[in-house]
Amino acid sequence: MGAGVLKDAVAGINTWATQGLRQTGPMLKVGEAYGTLAFSDKTQQARLPKAVYRSLRDTITHGKALDISTADAVATALKDWALEHGASHFTHWFQPMTGVTAEKHDSFYNPTGDGRTLAEFSGKELVRGEPDASSFPSGGMRSTFEARGYTAWDPTSPPWILMNGNNATLVIPTAFVSWTGEALDKKTPLLRSMEALSTQAVRVLRLFGSTASRVTATCGPEQEYFLIDHNFYFARPDLINAGRTLFGARPPKGQELEDQYFGSIPERVLACMAEVEAELYRVGVPIKTRHNEVAPSQYEVAPIFESANVATDHQMMTMETLKRVAPRFGLACLIHEKPFAGVNGSGKHVNWSMSDDHGNNLLNPGDTPHDNMQFLFFCTAVIRAVDTFQGLLRMAVAHAGNDHRLGANEAPPAILSVFLGDMLTDIFEQVEKGGAKRTKSGGLLDMGVSVLPKLPRDAGDRNRTSPFAFTGNKFEFRAVGSTQNVAFPSTCLNVAVAESLDAMASELEKMLAGRKGAAAFNEAVAALLKKTVKAHKRIIFNGNGYADSWQKEAATRGLLNLKTTVDALPEIVKPGVVRTFEKFKVLSERELHARYEVNLENYSKTINVEAQLMVLMANRYILPAALEYQKRVAESVSAAKQAGVASKEGGKHLTRIVGLVDRFRALTETLSTALDHGSPSAEKHARYMRDKIVPMMGALREVGDQIELLIPHELYPLPTYREMLFVK
Numbered sequence: 001m002g003a004g005v006l007k008d009a010v011a012g013i014n015t016w017a018t019q020g021l022r023q024t025g026p027m028l029k030v031g032e033a034y035g036t037l038a039f040s041d042k043t044q045q046a047r048l049p050k051a052v053y054r055s056l057r058d059t060i061t062h063g064k065a066l067d068i069s070t071a072d073a074v075a076t077a078l079k080d081w082a083l084e085h086g087a088s089h090f091t092h093w094f095q096p097m098t099g100v101t102a103e104k105h106d107s108f109y110n111p112t113g114d115g116r117t118l119a120e121f122s123g124k125e126l127v128r129g130e131p132d133a134s135s136f137p138s139g140g141m142r143s144t145f146e147a148r149g150y151t152a153w154d155p156t157s158p159p160w161i162l163m164n165g166n167n168a169t170l171v172i173p174t175a176f177v178s179w180t181g182e183a184l185d186k187k188t189p190l191l192r193s194m195e196a197l198s199t200q201a202v203r204v205l206r207l208f209g210s211t212a213s214r215v216t217a218t219c220g221p222e223q224e225y226f227l228i229d230h231n232f233y234f235a236r237p238d239l240i241n242a243g244r245t246l247f248g249a250r251p252p253k254g255q256e257l258e259d260q261y262f263g264s265i266p267e268r269v270l271a272c273m274a275e276v277e278a279e280l281y282r283v284g285v286p287i288k289t290r291h292n293e294v295a296p297s298q299y300e301v302a303p304i305f306e307s308a309n310v311a312t313d314h315q316m317m318t319m320e321t322l323k324r325v326a327p328r329f330g331l332a333c334l335i336h337e338k339p340f341a342g343v344n345g346s347g348k349h350v351n352w353s354m355s356d357d358h359g360n361n362l363l364n365p366g367d368t369p370h371d372n373m374q375f376l377f378f379c380t381a382v383i384r385a386v387d388t389f390q391g392l393l394r395m396a397v398a399h400a401g402n403d404h405r406l407g408a409n410e411a412p413p414a415i416l417s418v419f420l421g422d423m424l425t426d427i428f429e430q431v432e433k434g435g436a437k438r439t440k441s442g443g444l445l446d447m448g449v450s451v452l453p454k455l456p457r458d459a460g461d462r463n464r465t466s467p468f469a470f471t472g473n474k475f476e477f478r479a480v481g482s483t484q485n486v487a488f489p490s491t492c493l494n495v496a497v498a499e500s501l502d503a504m505a506s507e508l509e510k511m512l513a514g515r516k517g518a519a520a521f522n523e524a525v526a527a528l529l530k531k532t533v534k535a536h537k538r539i540i541f542n543g544n545g546y547a548d549s550w551q552k553e554a555a556t557r558g559l560l561n562l563k564t565t566v567d568a569l570p571e572i573v574k575p576g577v578v579r580t581f582e583k584f585k586v587l588s589e590r591e592l593h594a595r596y597e598v599n600l601e602n603y604s605k606t607i608n609v610e611a612q613l614m615v616l617m618a619n620r621y622i623l624p625a626a627l628e629y630q631k632r633v634a635e636s637v638s639a640a641k642q643a644g645v646a647s648k649e650g651g652k653h654l655t656r657i658v659g660l661v662d663r664f665r666a667l668t669e670t671l672s673t674a675l676d677h678g679s680p681s682a683e684k685h686a687r688y689m690r691d692k693i694v695p696m697m698g699a700l701r702e703v704g705d706q707i708e709l710l711i712p713h714e715l716y717p718l719p720t721y722r723e724m725l726f727v728k
């Protein structure tokens with residue numbers, strides 16, 4: 001069967017190679033197509049009455065509450081626009097705590113009673129929806145008899161039209177809350193955290209003499225993913241149900257050639273990427289870059305940054321579009337953090353900064369950062385935030401999938417630290433000594449070829465091993481997993497930085513009491529920065545995050561090293577975190593506990609599903625094949641014996657196979673029995689899964705992979721790593 005799947009894949013690839021490109025249709029004119037399916041600012045301006053447009057803009061840019069007459073007018077325009085694009089339904093699209101998105105489609109059309117049907121859509125329907133909340137996790141915040149939950153239109157994120165073969169749906173981004181107003185989703189806390197950050201950042205800007213009135217958290221998430229032939233995908237129960245391979249011997253060493261990274265992209269893959277991008281452009285997602293990643297068959301897509309909540313919606317749409325479009329090209333998109341053991345996993349780099357309403361990036365150092373006190377203030381606040389909230393930020397990226405990545409010497413370590421690079425480190429060292437006087441320059445890069453221009457060089461190289469790196473004019477949170485919704489990591493960053501800005505602003509205000517003038521101000525800021533940098537510089541680390549010495553050094557610096565999800569999750573309910581989230585009204589203690597419970601349960605569920613799948617695959621795929629091969633070898637050995645030839649090696653081979661099969665069978669049984677287990681609490685259960693089940697899965701896999709390497713290709717029922725990663 002393995003061979004059959006390979007044949008199907010090859011046939012598909014051949015068809016693609018000879019006919020594929022001709023089937024893809026005309027090339028997309030990006031300039032014309034961009035945003036045509038989004039109810040963007042431009043569309044709003046064109047289609048809304050002037051007063052309505054102004055009032056909506058006021059809501060979007062200044063957070064002013066929306067009145068119902070505006071909502072009614074927007075609803076009518078939105079409906080007309082959607083119907084013109086062929087939409088028959090609308091949906092309130094939301095992001096429950098499960099990690100994926102949810103939607104319930106309602107028709108615009110209502111029967112009129114005389115056999116006709118009329119399209120209707122009111123402001124009330126736009127503003128509020130009521131899905132059955134009981135089917136979504138609430139982390140114990142409500143029981144099923146108080147199932148009411150509401151979706152509330154988020155006017156700051158533009159609606160769009162989802163084209164799906166023979167139908168079109170108007171998608172309305174919403175936040176999802178319970179009847180009591182508690183956040184049941186990932187969007188609500190993000191929006192609340194953006195408000196909190198804005199308030200504190202504006203307060204700081206005022207101290208620096210700025211007239212800005214609003215600050216927006218900006219986010220540009222880079223997405224890594226794998227594309228493999230879908231014939232292989234469908235032949236692997238583990239890929240279908242767990243998103244990652246649970247068995248699979250590693251391909252021969254050295255096949256993972258470095259030339260994959262930024263190498264040329266295979267034609268079929270490129271065509272698929274282009275189609276994904278075309279769909280995303282139409283709905284207004286500003287995709288910018290695409291390239292190969294480090295592992296074979298691994299790729300990356302990144303947009304231009306946007307306000308954090310719009311970026312979050314667009315990021316979810318990007319993942320969904322990748323999955324939806326890939327099959328059209330005979331491909332399957334794998335977004336899991338670790339689809340293939342022993343091969344680089346996938347992450348999501350969350351680039352993050354803050355922008356004021358005059359368009360200034362608050363983390364832009366300018367040419368002479370040493371005398372850019374405002375930049376140094378904001379940058380110090382971020383450093384302080386990462387140090388103070390290490391545990392929270394580690395928790396924000398903790399889940400079963402990411403446990404395979406963090407600390408596995410291919411992704412950042414589980415220890416949070418900040419990479420600043422040579423230039424900024426030098427400046428902060430000066431700050432700590434009392435004031436920065438100069439900026440180190442990188443100079444010009446001379447390539448030694450006279451026709452090539454001399455390029456300005458950055459004052460420091462990049463560092464791929466850091467979980468949180470300053471990259472020119474933004475921070476890059478690199479520990480985020482590829483499957484994750486970026487809302488929660490962004491929320492945590494926003495809250496952590498809001499707290500820092502608040503604390504630093506309060507202190508500065510105190511220092512300035514009764515003092516006036518630029519000199520006094522500069523002196524106070526320098527003193528505050530000096531003190532803050534001194535207190536938090538332990539979090540700054542520019543070295544190799546993969547080195548063992550860093551683990552030791554981090555321990556002497558007192559940094560947290562929370563190795564697994566189970567270690568990291570409790571950070572979300574630590575008193576300091578609860579106090580801060582409550583102070584900035586982002587999440588209450590109950591809402592935080594709910595998230596703790598949902599995450600804990602997700603962890604145990606994931607491991608349970610994977611382990612059960614392993615038992616299933618062991619019993620129904622690998623063991624039968626192994627037994628068949630064992631029989632063949634036994635027959636061959638006894639045939640030789642009957643012919644009067646004693647095959648010493650044949651006997652040894654048989655002994656080896658029998659030994660492996662016995663071990664494999666026994667380990668399968670042990671795992672299966674161990675899964676039948678109850679725990680007195682969710683915490684205990686998660687710990688049991690980590691300490692007992694995960695190691696058993698590892699042991700079973702090891703023997704399974706040895707069996708794979710032993711039995712003939714035609715007998716092995718699963719596509720191999722070599723096929724999945726290199727046949728494309």
Ligand code: ADP
Pocket residue numbers: 218219220221222302303304305306351352353354361471473474
């Ligand atoms: P790098 O080469 O450092 O990865 P890129 O320019 O390729 O930088 O940007 C990577 C991602 O960072 C992109 O999604 C980009 O839009 C985003 N980004 C750039 N500036 C900002 C910013 N001010 N805030 C948030 N994200 C940003």
Ligand code: MG
Pocket residue numbers: 222349476
């Ligand atoms: Mg990057």
